Amino acid sequence: MSRIKDITLWKSGEKKVNWVKNFMPVVNFLENKFSPLDLFKDKVIAMCIHLEAKTARLALAFKNCGAKVVCTGSNPLSTQDDVAAYLVKEGVEVFAWRGETYDEYEQNLEEVLKREPDLIIDDGFDLTVLLYKKYQNLKNKVLGVGEETTTGVMRAKALAKDIGLDFPVVAVNDSKLKFLFDNRFGTGESSIASFMRNTNLLISGKTFVVAGYGWVGRGIAHKLQGLKAKVIITEVDPIKALEAYMEGFEVMPMKEAVKKGDVFITATGNCKVINEEHFPYLKDGVILANAGHFNVEIDMEALERISIEKNEIKDNIKEYKLSNGRKIFVIAEGRLINLAAGDGHPIEIMDLSFGIQFLVMKWLLENSKNLPKEVTSVPHEIELEIAKIKLNSAGIEIDSLSEEQIKYLQSWE
Ligand SMILES: NC(=O)c1ccc[n+]([C@@H]2O[C@H](COP(=O)([O-])OP(=O)(O)OC[C@H]3O[C@@H](n4cnc5c(N)ncnc54)[C@H](O)[C@@H]3O)[C@@H](O)[C@H]2O)c1
Known part of the structure; x- marks a missing residue:
């Protein structure tokens, strides 16, 4: 049962999400590729992130790939209530509204954790920190976290150093495709x-x-x-x-x-x-x-x-x-x-960041058990794949190395 400001606002939320969909070729591509496979079937994906149209688009892509998605804002002022309402209408559970007090903000994080997530997208690490403080019983269920921002990665490293991690935390923020473009x-x-x-x-x-x-x-x-x-x-x-x-x-x-x-x-x-x-x-x-x-x-x-x-x-x-x-x-x-006080990053930028988050969730789903329980980098192959999808969608071709060039770059004489 979601808790948002006003469900009747969904129509303008829908317009916003439909608008961003036109400019998110990477997320659209991944959704089209993996929805027939029900990639995240029955997995609970918790998202603690600025709740606006681009994030909603990612949440819906997860949902269309079989996940149960539950969202909360990562900041008491960044939730757009119409977008939250649209998500609820589309079957995503949401606990967030613009202007929530700090206590309400924490209660909303708790509601999300009570859905016992398998996978977490965090933006600032508040959700994961609360899990460590109050919901220790969930640690074994979580397959991993994708952390979106610099501050969150710093907190993840501090937590790992102090008490150790029980699942991999992927520093999405630290991938080149994120900080060079998004930040x-x-x-x-x-x-x-x-x-x-x-x-x-x-x-x-x-x-x-x-x-x-x-x-x-x-x-x-x-x-x-x-x-x-x-x-x-x-x-x-x-x-x-x-x-x-x-x-x-x-x-x-x-x-x-x-x-x-x-x-x-x-x-x-x-x-x-x-x-x-x-x-x-x-x-x-x-x-x-x-x-x-x-x-x-x-x-x-x-x-x-x-x-x-x-x-x-x-x-x-x-x-x-x-x-x-x-x-x-x-x-x-x-x-x-x-x-x-705004709509967040330009759409094309979030398409890149969320493309990475999508493939990081897939990577954690398929490999979590074999990954070290520490703050981990985004695999280079994921970055390359997202960059290629983005270039393709823009109709941009690039050169590739010839055999001779590869040999030349690898020689020392
Ligand atoms: N608004 C957004 O949408 C958005 C997007 C990405 C990151 N962020 C956040 O922005 C912040 C910065 O991120 P970043 O990726 O640029 O981090 P960064 O580590 O690359 O840069 C931070 C810089 O601040 C400097 N600094 C630290 N303390 C200082 C002080 N007292 N006075 C002057 N300089 C100081 C550091 O030396 C460093 O160069 C983080 O909190 C991050 O989470 C916000």
């Missing part, structure tokens, strides 16, 4: 699209501060550069800082950047990157947003505490007034801007 191009484009949609402001000429020059930060910074913003990077890693400098960005510590930026986007996966020490130095009317997984990068607790006035100024934007008279605007409560 970089996907988050880059969608974070800026979301900023533009929510603020209706010009990018050109503004000073943006991007915290973190990892895959996500890079993607955001480069898109901003292309739109003629002035971009400042803050980093803690000297090599990444140097790379940012060589790419033409200004690099400086956050305590300097706070005095210069018009807009800040954090993308570090770390906490309190913009914190109590920084708030008083921010310019009046500054806009803060986060693209990292958790809402910890901007210290919202401190901002709430030191503000003398708060106003919901418009959908997804809250205004904080400080005692020095300055205003700070925060987008989506400091949760990931592209998902909590």
Whole structure:
């Protein structure tokens, strides 16, 4: 029995899912190939992931391949209620709604675990962590987890180091086909699209501060550069800082950047990157947003505490007034801007990421017992297969090595 906001919303959810289906050739191809075989027959696939149209498309592909699918959101603000309603109408169990409290969020994760999953797709590792904390009895049933994001992979590695894993966790995030495209191009484009949609402001000429020059930060910074913003990077890693400098960005510590930026986007996966020490130095009317997984990068607790006035100024934007008279605007409560205040990554990008997730679930289904119980990489063959399907669907052909070239590349003389 699902728990969602309102089942009558399903029609607009259906339209959204039908729209994305037009641009997800990889997931469509895999669904067409494996649905006649009932690949996931009777297996329970649990998905803890941002619940919007592209994810719904993946959930339905699993269902059409025989799985029982149960979904929850991986963030209290990223669920689209109409999409959740459509999934329920199509026979997927869903426990999620936009704006759920943290307690409700956890209860929803619990409901999903009570369905005793065989396979898990996690995005941030919350579902798997809860399984370890409270549902230890399920550990033997789970064939494996596909972890979608950087933060989740870090938590999986920390859990494996501290107490060991009882099933393989595949670091989907760490496959090239994921982070080169999803983290970089996907988050880059969608974070800026979301900023533009929510603020209706010009990018050109503004000073943006991007915290973190990892895959996500890079993607955001480069898109901003292309739109003629002035971009400042803050980093803690000297090599990444140097790379940012060589790419033409200004690099400086956050305590300097706070005095210069018009807009800040954090993308570090770390906490309190913009914190109590920084708030008083921010310019009046500054806009803060986060693209990292958790809402910890901007210290919202401190901002709430030191503000003398708060106003919901418009959908997804809250205004904080400080005692020095300055205003700070925060987008989506400091949760990931592209998902909590937008539609998430472009469809073509998620088609790649979800193509990998699909084949990773198949790989776990068929090989789990023989795999080490640790954080595992996506097999190279899966990455190659997805890349080929994507290229084929775009009508792109590439060269292949001749025998002579293979020999040449393998020789040392
Ligand atoms: N919004 C989305 O849709 C989306 C998509 C993919 C990943 N993510 C999340 O974005 C975050 C970053 O992912 P990534 O793949 O770029 O990770 P990454 O490890 O490649 O990059 C993070 C960077 O932040 C830097 N950093 C850490 N602490 C810092 C600090 N205090 N100040 C400045 N820099 C600091 C690190 O040195 C590193 O270069 C993660 O939380 C990830 O889960 C979000």
